[in-house]
Amino acid sequence: MKRIWQHPQEPKTGRRYWRSVGELERRSEFMNKLGVEFPAGDTMDEHEREKQLVREKYAQEIRAAQAAGQLAFGENYLQEALAKMADLADLPLEWHFIGEIQANKTRQIAAHFRWVHGLADAHHAERLSRQRPPGLPPLKACLQINVSGEATKNGVPPEAATALLAACRQLPGLEVVGLMAMPAPAVGEAAQRQPFLALRQLRDRLASPDCPLRELSMGMSDDLEAAIAEGATLVRIGTAIFGARS
Numbered sequence: 001m002k003r004i005w006q007h008p009q010e011p012k013t014g015r016r017y018w019r020s021v022g023e024l025e026r027r028s029e030f031m032n033k034l035g036v037e038f039p040a041g042d043t044m045d046e047h048e049r050e051k052q053l054v055r056e057k058y059a060q061e062i063r064a065a066q067a068a069g070q071l072a073f074g075e076n077y078l079q080e081a082l083a084k085m086a087d088l089a090d091l092p093l094e095w096h097f098i099g100e101i102q103a104n105k106t107r108q109i110a111a112h113f114r115w116v117h118g119l120a121d122a123h124h125a126e127r128l129s130r131q132r133p134p135g136l137p138p139l140k141a142c143l144q145i146n147v148s149g150e151a152t153k154n155g156v157p158p159e160a161a162t163a164l165l166a167a168c169r170q171l172p173g174l175e176v177v178g179l180m181a182m183p184a185p186a187v188g189e190a191a192q193r194q195p196f197l198a199l200r201q202l203r204d205r206l207a208s209p210d211c212p213l214r215e216l217s218m219g220m221s222d223d224l225e226a227a228i229a230e231g232a233t234l235v236r237i238g239t240a241i242f243g244a245r246s
């Protein structure tokens with residue numbers, strides 16, 4: 001039996017978790033778009049069912065992107081990433097952790113990712129290096145720099161980058177390959193380029209022959225042209241490829 005995802009007026013049998021009728025309508029539209037077959041007598045909790053469908057949708061999207069030639073995928077939610085890795089284990093993908101690093105996540109990040117982009121703490125760096133499983137190459141790392149000086153943003157201030165780099169370079173399980181930034185949103189390409197230029201200039205000052213810091217991880221959907229114009233080697237594009245997160 002093909003079941004249309006529960007309409008707001010239907011009596012709910014599953015757990016009630018919808019925040020509003022508007023939200024339910026949007027979600028039910030999304031579920032119906034997926035055109036999923038529900039077995040007769042299906043009693044799965046709505047919440048569990050939604051989670052499963054979203055997981056299938058993510059996997060389909062990544063398969064489509066891989067088929068189009070995209071091999072590197074960035075994730076900022078660890079548990080979501082681990083589920084995707086399990087679903088896509090048959091594909092030769094390269095996984096980048098781009099979210100905030102927390103001490104209680106370092107073991108799994110070190111075990112499952114090839115790259116981290118948001119490294120901004122020597123203590124996290126030490127844990128990642130120590131927890132990198134033997135047999136894997138060093139974890140590639142970009143140091144996150146708070147180029148816009150925003151109090152709420154992760155990243156070390158530019159003047160602390162030298163010390164962080166020196167600390168990270170002592171660690172055998174890490175290979176510092178570049179810098180990363182997520183500047184404050186700005187309007188217009190000229191304004192957007194400023195912080196990216198600052199990151200490139202900082203990289204040029206920190207780089208040395210035995211640590212060339214080739215990578216500049218900068219640019220997202222709204223400012224990728226500005227980032228590329230300033231020398232980005234890695235752009236982290238979410239919305240422009242996969243749409244806004246539902």
Ligand SMILES: Cc1ncc(COP(=O)(O)O)c(C=O)c1O
Nearest residue numbers: 076098220221236237238239240
């Ligand atoms: C660190 C980081 N980079 C890149 C992105 C992708 O941003 P956008 O969807 O604007 O392309 C995100 C989104 O959450 C992010 O957290």
